[in-house]
Amino acid sequence: xxxxxxxxxxxxxxxxxxxxxxxxxxxxxxxxxxxxxxxxxxxxxxxxxxxxxxxxxxxxxxxxxxxxxxxxxxxxxxxxxxxxxxxxxxxxxxxxxxxxxxxxxxxxxxxxxxxxxxxxxxxxxxxxxxxxxxxxxxxxxxxxxxxxxxxxxxxxxxxxxxxxxxxxxxxxxxxxxxxxxxxxxxxxxxxxxxxxxxxxxxxxxxxxxxxxxxxxxxxxxxxxxxxxxxxxxxxxxxxxxxxxxxxxxxxxxxxxxxxxxxxxxxxxxxxxxxxxxxxxxxxxxxxxxxxxxxxxxxxxxxxxxxxxxxxxxxxxxxxxxxxxxxxxxxxxxxxxxxxxxxxxxxxxxxxxxxxxxxxxxxxxxxxxxxxxxxxxxxxxxxxxxxxxxxxxxxxxxxxxxxxxxxxxxxxxxxxxx
Numbered sequence: 001x002x003x004x005x006x007x008x009x010x011x012x013x014x015x016x017x018x019x020x021x022x023x024x025x026x027x028x029x030x031x032x033x034x035x036x037x038x039x040x041x042x043x044x045x046x047x048x049x050x051x052x053x054x055x056x057x058x059x060x061x062x063x064x065x066x067x068x069x070x071x072x073x074x075x076x077x078x079x080x081x082x083x084x085x086x087x088x089x090x091x092x093x094x095x096x097x098x099x100x101x102x103x104x105x106x107x108x109x110x111x112x113x114x115x116x117x118x119x120x121x122x123x124x125x126x127x128x129x130x131x132x133x134x135x136x137x138x139x140x141x142x143x144x145x146x147x148x149x150x151x152x153x154x155x156x157x158x159x160x161x162x163x164x165x166x167x168x169x170x171x172x173x174x175x176x177x178x179x180x181x182x183x184x185x186x187x188x189x190x191x192x193x194x195x196x197x198x199x200x201x202x203x204x205x206x207x208x209x210x211x212x213x214x215x216x217x218x219x220x221x222x223x224x225x226x227x228x229x230x231x232x233x234x235x236x237x238x239x240x241x242x243x244x245x246x247x248x249x250x251x252x253x254x255x256x257x258x259x260x261x262x263x264x265x266x267x268x269x270x271x272x273x274x275x276x277x278x279x280x281x282x283x284x285x286x287x288x289x290x291x292x293x294x295x296x297x298x299x300x301x302x303x304x305x306x307x308x309x310x311x312x313x314x315x316x317x318x319x320x321x322x323x324x325x326x327x328x329x330x331x332x333x334x335x336x337x338x339x340x341x342x343x344x345x346x347x348x349x350x351x352x353x354x355x356x357x358x359x360x361x362x363x364x365x366x367x368x369x370x371x372x373x374x375x376x377x378x379x380x381x382x383x384x385x386x387x388x389x390x391x392x393x394x395x396x397x398x399x400x401x402x403x404x405x406x407x408x409x410x411x412x413x414x415x416x417x
Contacts, residue, residue: 008246010121013255014310021312025258026056028283035087036289042075042084043291058269061292062260066267066279068294069237070323073101082106086288093287097141097236105141105236107148108287114141114234115256116149119243122252123208123230125179127154132172132204134160134182134190135211141236142211146181162186169194169201176203184209184218184229191225208232213318233318238280238293242315247308251317257282259313260292261301264322264409265336267292275300275407277322278315298322298407324410328355328362333389335409338366341384347371348381350403353393356413364393373397 009015016024033052036043046065055061067085075083081096081104095107107113125131131150137143137159147157158175160168160182168190172180180187187207194201207222207229214231222229230244233251241259242251253259261276262269270276278295282288298321302314325334333353342351351368366385370377378395385393 009309010118014118014252014312016311018305018311021255025283029061029258029281030055032281032283032285032289033291035286036291039087040085040289041088042079043289045084047291058260061258061281062262062267062269064267064292066262066292066294067290069103069235069296072103072237076102076104080104082288085290087286095141095144097144098139099141099236103236106288107141107144108285112149112152113285113287114145114149114239115254116146116232116234116240117152118149118254119230119232119240120146120149120153120155120181120208122243122245123179123232124206124228125150125153125155125208129178130156130158130175132158132160132168132175132177132180134162134168134180134186137161145234145236145239146208150181165189165193166197169197169199172201172204173199178203179206179208180204180227181208183212184214184231185212187222187227187229188218202226206230210234231317233297233315235280235295237288238282238285238290238295241278241280241295242317245306245308245310247306249306250302250314252306252308252310253313253315255312256284259315261299261315262294263335263339264298264324264407265334266339268339270300272301272303273405275319275405277407294322296322300405300407319407322407324408324412326355326410326412328364328389328391331389331391333364333391333410337388338409340388341366341381342368344384345370345377345381347377350401352403352409352411354411354413362414364389364391366393366395367398367403368395369398369401369403 030052037047093106094109097105133146135142135146150157204227207227210232219229232243234240240254242253244251258281260279262279264277275298278297278299280293281291298319299315305311325332338353342348347370349369354365356363381395
């Protein structure tokens, strides 16, 4: 695609007609599926019997199994180092990183394996500038993720890494980088230390931050200093998922992935605007072709295109964790079980299982919003709770839209008592 960088967009992919994008991405998806089935032993097993050419819509994609992050450590222990999820003839791995678990992540040989050039451009970075990179270069991939993206954009990089705050201040004052990449909290620490030392850092005018929440209060504090801060949402497994733009209205999904929002614990897409788990399928990762990767993060779709002109799906950003499993009377209860209970009763619009322990004994109450409140429906739901969870539970009906749209299917109140 020809560049649009003079117009404020990284390339023409960002401003495609949504129908064209969906068509093009599903062509890429079918190619990626065929590659995964042919080259990845574990994915060939998971996708046995799937015809890649039949996956031509989001409804068809939703029928494929979700691979959740929580499964990776067990898979990798059984089939080191990557659980058999890596492609056998993808042209080699350039680096291997480790995240807590341990979970190992391969970096492929391409120039921007993690696809960070696009969010860097959206944050204002331009070719020829120097980027001060304060993500860690040790064990975890964040430092390399940003460095390779900056190089792909045409930027030079100072590998600052983490810690050594006074040295960071001295280097920034000396080299005068155009911007910072790293966690927002470490940028704040550097700036506060510079104030204590009486050192001005006027060259810093932009920042791309990730790996932590980026509250509006900190964004505004940076703006007072003349630094425009933007955030990117990424994981070590799939790279960039979405990124902030000058519109400041949610995060725009990266052009290199398909994103779905599903009911936690299931693979079922939620209604537009509902909070659910972020499921990601990279479209061109030959080395590690993960299909329907469940991040364990919660988010929600925002309606319409971004005012910045980018036309891809927007999400609200990170809204918490989807893994809400809890133990009741010695047995685990999972969000997928709550979803299964709801699925048995079409009258139920939304539900939340509340666990507490009045008097010291565990109690489960399923709060439901339903089109009716008949005693027969309550009895049927109670029976479903027993059949699905093997535990006794109660039902209480909620009127209107009392249950919050926050993606939470299980609310364990015992830790608060």
